[in-house]
Amino acid sequence: MQLCALVDLERGFIGRDVYFDEAVYRAELERVFAKCWLVVGHESQLAAPNDFFTQYMGEDPVLVTRDVAGQIRVFLNSCTHRGMKICREEAGNARAFECPYHGWTFDTSGRLAAVPHELAAYGANFQRESRALIEAPKVESCAGFIFASWDTDVVPLRTYLGDLRWYLELMAARQLGRLEVLPGQQRYKVAGNWKVAAENFAGDNYHTTHTHASAIITGALPPILGTGPDHTVSFPYGHGTQLIPDPGTKFSAELAWAKTLGPEAVEYLEALRFKLVRVGTEAQSELFGLGVSNIFPHFSFNDFSVFHASTLIWWHPRGANAMEVWQSLTYDSEAPRALREYVLELPTGEQAVAGFFGQDDVENIEQVTAASRGVVSRRAPFDYTMGLGTPPRTDSRLPGQVYPSITEQNQRNFYSYWLSCMNGDAGRG
Ligand code: FES
Ligand SMILES: [Fe+2]
Structure with missing residues (x-):
């Protein structure tokens, strides 16, 4: 698909395949949604340690938490065992997420904390550390809005937002308390x-x-x-x-x-x-x-x-x-x-x-x-x-x-x- 031919911004015309072609859609999930900074939510949704909410980044479900140390983290909401969605609630507070399929249990920092029948099933050399939840490498906030990206080389959030930051900061400041979702x-x-x-x-x-x-x-x-x-x-x-x-x-x-x-x-x-x-x-x-x-x-x-x-x-x-x-x-x-x-x-x-x-x-x-x-x-x-x-x-x-x-x-x-x-x-x- 020749995208440059479809998107002719000098003349101001955009081919309709940009909206209908399945190959374009698959490509944008990879090149836009798995690369860019995406807003996943707002800090007011994670007021206390172990608060969480679920969200999507493209078609990937994610789990957004504030861990016990207070850090905001974004994980793929998919078990590292065999892919079950580990959290199906919209939001809440939980110390751990127990996978509904076989019971692997992860804490709010993504660590695999418990495995049913671990010794009998996997033996003594099972490494829980390598089976932590898959985590978005980039998570930053601007004016309370939480952004995440799967791309370790993504531009700094400050660069990405540019002057838009001025407007987001105004929105956050224009509250007697704080902006609350x-x-x-x-x-x-x-x-x-x-x-x-x-x-x-x-x-x-x-x-x-x-x-x-x-x-x-x-x-x-x-x-x-x-x-x-x-x-x-x-x-x-x-x-x-x-x-x-x-x-x-x-x-x-x-x-x-x-x-x-x-x-x-x-x-x-x-x-x-x-x-x-x-x-x-x-x-x-x-x-x-x-x-x-x-x-x-x-x-x-x-x-x-x-x-x-x-x-x-x-x-x-x-x-x-x-x-x-x-x-x-x-x-x-x-x-x-x-x-x-x-x-x-x-x-x-x-x-x-x-x-x-x-x-x-x-x-x-x-x-x-x-x-x-x-x-x-x-x-x-x-x-x-x-x-x-x-x-x-x-x-x-x-x-x-x-x-x-x-x-x-x-x-x-x-x-x-x-x-x-x-x-x-x-x-x-
Ligand atoms: S898929 Fe989660 S424990 Fe098996
Ligand atoms: Fe409208």
């Missing part, structure tokens, strides 16, 4: 390629007012959206954000919203503003939401306002035309209790399995797939020409390359790095 997840299957969803979150603000028109007409849109100018920001390594507000333009809308919620909300907003002025840059102290983003390859999040829980989304690949969507909510651990109930309710009507935005987007993804997988339709490339040749604006307040609100720049940026990964010439540390 709330228990429970929505999980659903979508008949479409993971890239159709990830590139949408990286930069497709073009669809917002059209696809989501019913949400806008019925007032299901978060009140803070559409209240001022916003920007699309592009970063190296394929990351993108959209709907980044112009610094300083949204505070009055936040305040107006707070007043409808009562004095506790106004007090909370003022306290947050005071904190941001102390800890952030001038622009950071004036941004109360980050819009919609995708961290390459497949981790998206939205962050609209201090009165709106943020949604974290993983577009887990499950085949060229299949994905499993996992999504969680986050909120400030110290937000007033009355406020929490309100803000947690909002996202369920929006980017959620039964929400306006979630259903609208899934319909697009599945119908793009249905209308594109035929013999003739696969001959016609997708059109990514919008904003081609438009140079980034310089904006000293916002790190990254700043573009107009409506553009396909971030989608081209996403596929540019995807192509580097697929060709094996992506940056390595």
Whole structure:
């Protein structure tokens, strides 16, 4: 498969086989998902030693733990004996994981701690040390988000994230307590390629007012959206954000919203503003939401306002035309209790399995797939020409390359790095 011929970013066209070819899919599991830094979760999910949660990296199930010494570790969730999934819980606290098949038992540092009938079955020279759980060699955090990679030569996380770090740090700082991933997840299957969803979150603000028109007409849109100018920001390594507000333009809308919620909300907003002025840059102290983003390859999040829980989304690949969507909510651990109930309710009507935005987007993804997988339709490339040749604006307040609100720049940026990964010439540390 000639990927360079399929992904023509100079002219802005991408062949549909990128989404439908099984060989492309198998290759990207190896060259993207088993190579890049992937977000696996957040430190708030591992508050105490022996806390754990389960996750996926591509199609590989993983077990993420905080060991007794406090170190965060990421293991393949597959027994080194004969492959059984050793942990099938979503999350919890456990000193050890006993494999359901034959009972090999591993502790939270991956060590094989017990083997049933060890002497009789294997003799005196059995080496437990060489049978520890397979561990991701690279695990690092940024602003509380835990990243892991299977590639020992992956670029440093700081390099990978670049200026996106500034935005993640702002999201972490804009809490009176700390950003906390709330228990429970929505999980659903979508008949479409993971890239159709990830590139949408990286930069497709073009669809917002059209696809989501019913949400806008019925007032299901978060009140803070559409209240001022916003920007699309592009970063190296394929990351993108959209709907980044112009610094300083949204505070009055936040305040107006707070007043409808009562004095506790106004007090909370003022306290947050005071904190941001102390800890952030001038622009950071004036941004109360980050819009919609995708961290390459497949981790998206939205962050609209201090009165709106943020949604974290993983577009887990499950085949060229299949994905499993996992999504969680986050909120400030110290937000007033009355406020929490309100803000947690909002996202369920929006980017959620039964929400306006979630259903609208899934319909697009599945119908793009249905209308594109035929013999003739696969001959016609997708059109990514919008904003081609438009140079980034310089904006000293916002790190990254700043573009107009409506553009396909971030989608081209996403596929540019995807192509580097697929060709094996992506940056390595
Ligand atoms: S597969 Fe786990 S103990 Fe045999
Ligand atoms: Fe959407």
